[in-house]
Amino acid sequence: MAGIYIHIPFCKTRCTYCDFYTATNESQMDPFVAALCAEAKMRSEETGEPVETVYFGGGTPSRLHKDHFEQIFDALFSHFPIVPDAEITIEANPDDLTEEYLGMLSGLPFNRISIGIQSFDDAELTFLSRRHTGQEAVAAVRRAQQHSFNNISIDLMYGLPGQTMEIWQKNLQQAIDLNIQHISAYHLIYEEKTRMYRLLKAGKIRPVREETSTEMFAMLIDTLTAHGFIQYEISAFGREGCFSQHNSAYWKDVKYVGLGPAAHSYDGDHRSWNVASINRYINSINAGTPERQEEQLSLYDKYNEFILTGLRTMWGINLQELRAQFGEQLHHFCLENAQRYIDQKLLQSEDGILRLTREGIFISDGIMSELMWV
Numbered sequence: 001m002a003g004i005y006i007h008i009p010f011c012k013t014r015c016t017y018c019d020f021y022t023a024t025n026e027s028q029m030d031p032f033v034a035a036l037c038a039e040a041k042m043r044s045e046e047t048g049e050p051v052e053t054v055y056f057g058g059g060t061p062s063r064l065h066k067d068h069f070e071q072i073f074d075a076l077f078s079h080f081p082i083v084p085d086a087e088i089t090i091e092a093n094p095d096d097l098t099e100e101y102l103g104m105l106s107g108l109p110f111n112r113i114s115i116g117i118q119s120f121d122d123a124e125l126t127f128l129s130r131r132h133t134g135q136e137a138v139a140a141v142r143r144a145q146q147h148s149f150n151n152i153s154i155d156l157m158y159g160l161p162g163q164t165m166e167i168w169q170k171n172l173q174q175a176i177d178l179n180i181q182h183i184s185a186y187h188l189i190y191e192e193k194t195r196m197y198r199l200l201k202a203g204k205i206r207p208v209r210e211e212t213s214t215e216m217f218a219m220l221i222d223t224l225t226a227h228g229f230i231q232y233e234i235s236a237f238g239r240e241g242c243f244s245q246h247n248s249a250y251w252k253d254v255k256y257v258g259l260g261p262a263a264h265s266y267d268g269d270h271r272s273w274n275v276a277s278i279n280r281y282i283n284s285i286n287a288g289t290p291e292r293q294e295e296q297l298s299l300y301d302k303y304n305e306f307i308l309t310g311l312r313t314m315w316g317i318n319l320q321e322l323r324a325q326f327g328e329q330l331h332h333f334c335l336e337n338a339q340r341y342i343d344q345k346l347l348q349s350e351d352g353i354l355r356l357t358r359e360g361i362f363i364s365d366g367i368m369s370e371l372m373w374v
């Protein structure tokens with residue numbers, strides 16, 4: 001099994017909190033798509049296994065036009081062994097999801113749509129520089145449902161400056177009322193080089209208090225699980241049978257090929273990443289010498305990934321697998337460091353699987369770093 005990630009590096013405007021590689025000048029879209037198709041051809045041998053998931057992320061993939069998608073799908077289906085029932089996801093922004101655009105998307109191989117909503121509160125949306133209102137986001141989801149998308153995910157954000165528990169609760173209730181299959185919810189992170197970070201450093205905004213963040217996270221878990229969602233990863237909640245297969249594959253050590261500028265790839269032993277520049281990406285692909293950097297993963301790098309990805313998910317860490325893959329020393333290291341968290345009921349060890357408990361999930365970063373090899 002393998003996955004393909006496609007990075008579409010265009011956005012109509014820039015959101016205040018975002019540090020993804022993306023450009024607001026869309027004039028390079030045509031040559032970018034041609035280069036992307038050429039890269040697919042060049043790297044056709046790389047998956048080596050049937051491709052079960054394809055994910056168009058960004059940036060804003062919903063900025064592309066019909067002919068762009070047609071060219072990309074032609075290239076993907078010609079050069080990669082994509083299985084007939086592969087999960088094929090597009091990330092989209094609500095303001096792009098018009099009747100016409102959704103009609104176009106529903107005629108393409110997409111069978112999952114991930115809508116970047118973030119909030120249904122108009123003041124929050126303005127603060128985040130999103131390009132839609134809460135009502136427009138609701139209407140976009142309903143339109144997608146009318147166009148027969150029955151595997152819909154939305155993104156939400158919490159821990160915003162000034163956000164109250166009441167607003168967060170309303171956002172969650174609105175998400176539940178939409179009758180969607182999946183919700184990803186992230187706490188705001190102040191990434192360097194973003195406008196949000198500069199506002200914070202200038203003292204113009206104040207982060208939420210730590211206790212409020214914790215309460216919001218608890219409300220997120222309690223509310224969504226009470227409404228039939230399963231928290232299968234720290235930030236991801238899906239209905240039974242509707243977990244993101246693409247993201248689950250990342251957490252289960254599946255290989256993936258990343259196409260497009262700044263896209264990352266993983267082959268089981270190496271991580272590589274394409275140059276984070278649209279022009280350099282296009283030029284290097286056209287010259288037949290793609291700009292890509294690569295690092296070989298050591299046993300310890302792989303062990304750390306195993307801990308990190310295992311503990312983030314409900315599947316946990318399989319201790320027998322850990323011993324088989326990483327040897328006695330790292331198995332012992334993990335167990336020794338896990339013990340005090342097991343004693344504190346922050347980790348549980350059951351049937352050879354090590355998992356975070358409900359209490360442990362709130363301090364997961366600290367626990368993971370203790371179990372990692374430095």
Ligand code: SF4
Nearest residue numbers: 011014015018058059
């Ligand atoms: S959050 Fe999404 S829409 Fe906003 S700038 Fe980042 S990639 Fe673009």
